[in-house]
Amino acid sequence: MLTFIGLGLYDKNDISEKGLSFIRSADHVFLEGYTSRLMGTTREELEAFYQKPVRLLMRADVEQHPGELLDCAARGNTVFLCAGDPMVSTTHADLRIRAADRGIPTAIIHGSSVVSAVCGLSGLQNYRFGKSCSVPFPQAHWSPTSPLDVIAENRALRLHTLVYLDIQDGRYMTANEGIGLLEGMARKKQVTIPLYIGIARAGSDAPVVRAGTADALCSMDFGPPLHVLVVPGELHDMERQYLERFAGLC
C-alpha cells in the first residue's frame, strides 16, 4: 500500500496524529525533497521523531525511476511524505496513478496547507480568493507577466490572490523579491497594486504577517523562508480591521 501523507506547514509537529501513527507502523518511509520542504526541521530530526529511517527522494527518483518506491509499496506499507497537503498541485498525481496501474492500493492523509492558512493569518475570507499564481525567478530571456495578469483579473472581480513564490535549487524567493518582480510587471502593464500582504513562516510559532504598499513592505525584513504573498482585492470591513490589528495596516 502507498499512503501519501501531508506533513503540514512548518516543523515535525505539524503532522496529524493519524499521519504520525501511519508512519510509525510503516515498513518504508520516503520523503519528497524537491517541490518544497519543512523549514522548521531536518531529515535527521524526522528520523529520530519517527524512530525509523527516512529516505529522501529527488525529482528523478519519483518521476523517472519510481520503480523502487513502487516495489516497496507493492510489498509492504509504504508512506510518501511531503510538505503541506499532498497533491495540491499535480506533481504527485502521476505517482498515485502509476501505483494504481500496478494494482497497489493508495490513500491520502491530509495536512495543513498554506492554501487555507493564509486565510487565518491575514483574516481574508477563503471564498473571496480567485485563482492563485506563482512568481518565478527571472531568467535571461524570459520575464513573464502572467502572474500580474492573474492578479489584475482577480482585482477586477474584487477578489484576493494568493501568490506563491519560487523555490529553486535551495533558493527561496523572499516576499521582497516577489513584490519587486510584481511591481516591475505592473509598471510594464501600467497597472497599480495598492496593497500587498507578505507572510513568512506560516505554521511556525513566529509567523510574520505585514500588510502595506510595495514601498513599505520592500524595506521590511521578513526573516527566514518560506514566504508567500497575498494581493487583496476589495477588503470587507472585518478583513480591514483584522489587517489593522494583526498585520500593521495603517
Next chain:
Amino acid sequence: MLTFIGLGLYDKNDISEKGLSFIRSADHVFLEGYTSRLMGTTREELEAFYQKPVRLLMRADVEQHPGELLDCAARGNTVFLCAGDPMVSTTHADLRIRAADRGIPTAIIHGSSVVSAVCGLSGLQNYRFGKSCSVPFPQAHWSPTSPLDVIAENRALRLHTLVYLDIQDGRYMTANEGIGLLEGMARKKQVTIPLYIGIARAGSDAPVVRAGTADALCSMDFGPPLHVLVVPGELHDMERQYLERFAGLC
C-alpha cells in the same frame, strides 16, 4: 492567551501533534459547535482523548456573549477548537480582534482543510480553481442563483469551482441535493454543467469521490456527511486521468 486550533477534517486523530500538545497543557478548552463539526467523533470522545473537559460553544456564546471565554483567555491558556483550519471564513475573526482589544495574546495552530483536501481527492490542481461558492438550503421566498453565476464565471475562465453545501440545524446538504439545486439554477439561466465531482467524508478512511453528469451522480448514495462538490472547468490531461482512475469518470 487564546489559541485557535484547527481539528482538521474528520475525526479526533486529524489534529496536529502541535495542536494536541497545546490542548493537553491548556487551562480551558472550548469547542466551536455551530459552523461545522467533525463527523467522525463526539465531544465525549474528544474529552477522553484530551483527558480534560471540553465546553461546547454555540453561536450566541461566541458572537454575543464572548465575555466568559475572553475572561478565561485573560487568566490562563485557553484554546478554541474548530473543525478544519481556523478562520477560513471570517466567522471567528471577530473573536480574535476582541481578544486583541483586551490585550490578550492570540495564536493560530493550523489544521487540514477541505480547501486543499479536494485537490488530492479529485486530482484537480489548486492553482486552477477560481472563487468558491456555497449552495444554501432553499427558503420560501428566496432561491438565489448566485452560486451558479460563480460557477459559470469560473468555467468561462476555464477554472474549477469548489462548492460548499449548507449546514443548518444539524441538517447537512447532500451532494445529490446540491447538484439538484444547481441544476435548477442552470435551467433558469440556460446554462449546462457537463460534469460534477461529489466528495463525501474527506479525511476519513473511506472518502467517496465520484465524477460524472448530474444524472449519473444524482442516483448515487454518497453515504453520511459531510459532502462537498467540485464543478470542473477545463480538465488537463493529468486531471482527467486521475478522475478516471480514482473517481469513476467514464
